[in-house]
Amino acid sequence: MSTLLDNNNHPSTENTTPKIGFLSLGCPKNLVDSERILTELRTEGYDVVPSYDDADLVIVNTCGFIDSAVQESLEAIGEALNENGKVIVTGCLGAREDQIREVHPKVLEITGPHSYEQVLSHVHHYVPKPVHNPFLSLTPAQGVKLTPKHYAYLKISEGCNHRCTFCIIPSMRGDLDSREIGSVLDEAKRLVAAGVRELLVISQDTSAYGVDVKHRTGFWNGSPVKTSMVSLCEQLAKLGVWVRLHYVYPYPHVDDVIPLMAEGKILPYLDIPLQHASPKILKLMKRPGAVERTLERIKRWREICPELTLRSTFIVGFPGETEEDFSLLLDFIREARLDRVGCFKYSPVEGAAANELADPVPEAIQEERYHRFMQLQQQISAERLQEKMGKTIAVIIDEVDEEGAIGRSMADAPEIDGSVYLNGHTSLKVGEIIKATVTHADEYDLWAEAL
Numbered sequence: 001m002s003t004l005l006d007n008n009n010h011p012s013t014e015n016t017t018p019k020i021g022f023l024s025l026g027c028p029k030n031l032v033d034s035e036r037i038l039t040e041l042r043t044e045g046y047d048v049v050p051s052y053d054d055a056d057l058v059i060v061n062t063c064g065f066i067d068s069a070v071q072e073s074l075e076a077i078g079e080a081l082n083e084n085g086k087v088i089v090t091g092c093l094g095a096r097e098d099q100i101r102e103v104h105p106k107v108l109e110i111t112g113p114h115s116y117e118q119v120l121s122h123v124h125h126y127v128p129k130p131v132h133n134p135f136l137s138l139t140p141a142q143g144v145k146l147t148p149k150h151y152a153y154l155k156i157s158e159g160c161n162h163r164c165t166f167c168i169i170p171s172m173r174g175d176l177d178s179r180e181i182g183s184v185l186d187e188a189k190r191l192v193a194a195g196v197r198e199l200l201v202i203s204q205d206t207s208a209y210g211v212d213v214k215h216r217t218g219f220w221n222g223s224p225v226k227t228s229m230v231s232l233c234e235q236l237a238k239l240g241v242w243v244r245l246h247y248v249y250p251y252p253h254v255d256d257v258i259p260l261m262a263e264g265k266i267l268p269y270l271d272i273p274l275q276h277a278s279p280k281i282l283k284l285m286k287r288p289g290a291v292e293r294t295l296e297r298i299k300r301w302r303e304i305c306p307e308l309t310l311r312s313t314f315i316v317g318f319p320g321e322t323e324e325d326f327s328l329l330l331d332f333i334r335e336a337r338l339d340r341v342g343c344f345k346y347s348p349v350e351g352a353a354a355n356e357l358a359d360p361v362p363e364a365i366q367e368e369r370y371h372r373f374m375q376l377q378q379q380i381s382a383e384r385l386q387e388k389m390g391k392t393i394a395v396i397i398d399e400v401d402e403e404g405a406i407g408r409s410m411a412d413a414p415e416i417d418g419s420v421y422l423n424g425h426t427s428l429k430v431g432e433i434i435k436a437t438v439t440h441a442d443e444y445d446l447w448a449e450a451l
């Protein structure tokens, strides 16, 4: 059975308080949407309950990125209908209302992604808002957080202007829609005030932030601020916490954030999804394809900021990928020596343009290329981590138990990168940032002694 979110950190004293069950599926971006809806609900005085029986209504925030996620979402909706009966659906799969109605005609309302206001007005319709009592409402100022308290995702825009042939995000989420810079910075400030020590900036295309509004000047704290990734980073840097950038394209203006990294203002970490290195495959993917320029840019970035950690993701076995294309990818990996790499075997997604491409790569070859790719990357990753031996690094603590603490260095994003193990250090506190000396390294993780 799916687990409903349990964010009720202010137990209700009244039986009449309306109660909502909430199921959040999918990626961190979806989690941010869930946080926003929950923040609003709790601000209005609803309780969020972890069981179907207690809930007056259940919201399912769905994912529709790949077919297995669609299936999982449909099953979760079915379960909520059986167990509770009153169900509102939102999120990515909500953009395909017919597909949901065909399987679950009894769903009360369906909305697409980032329709916070509509979701709330539907909730008000079926389960009327309680009379707000400021003495009972203990909603934390920063809103409800579903991630551990010391780090938080900061979503700066929705949608995407690219049309990568393997991806259906633009058809589900629409073109780029940047949030007001003042509102993003307000949210960041609230999170920091509430104890967040690390902000993870996310969107479908972080470096394009503000392009849709022609980088208009907004206001924050009474001063003009441009709606752009660089201005955003400059302002976030003033909050005194770790700021990590995800989903950044290697556009020329990304060069301007590297000095901020070199000066220690934001984390020297860039997550750039490159997907391939063969010009032919990049063209078939409809991705910007200047591999030479990407390599030059990486070289220059490292000259300005030697501490820079680069993370990327790649797809192997894309339709039309020959052994020669794959070799180009391996050559790129050898030359770029990226620190962290994720690799996916291509699989068709319903509705994606790439499904029509000729020459699909047989599964056995995909598998074999995936292993060759990962083997090479493992070796590079291990070598990169060996270079850290004996160095003193900053570590943010994620967990502490009776054996010691587990944290992350500036080079490790939560959930996707490696860990730093601090064996025996049981008195450290979650969220604390400490200094430690690296004593051991393997392919992905480090071991260190706290200073």
Ligand code: SF4
Pocket: 160, 161, 162, 163, 164, 167, 168, 169, 170, 204, 205
């Ligand atoms: S950049 Fe490409 S892969 Fe990423 S969301 Fe946009 S269309 Fe999809």
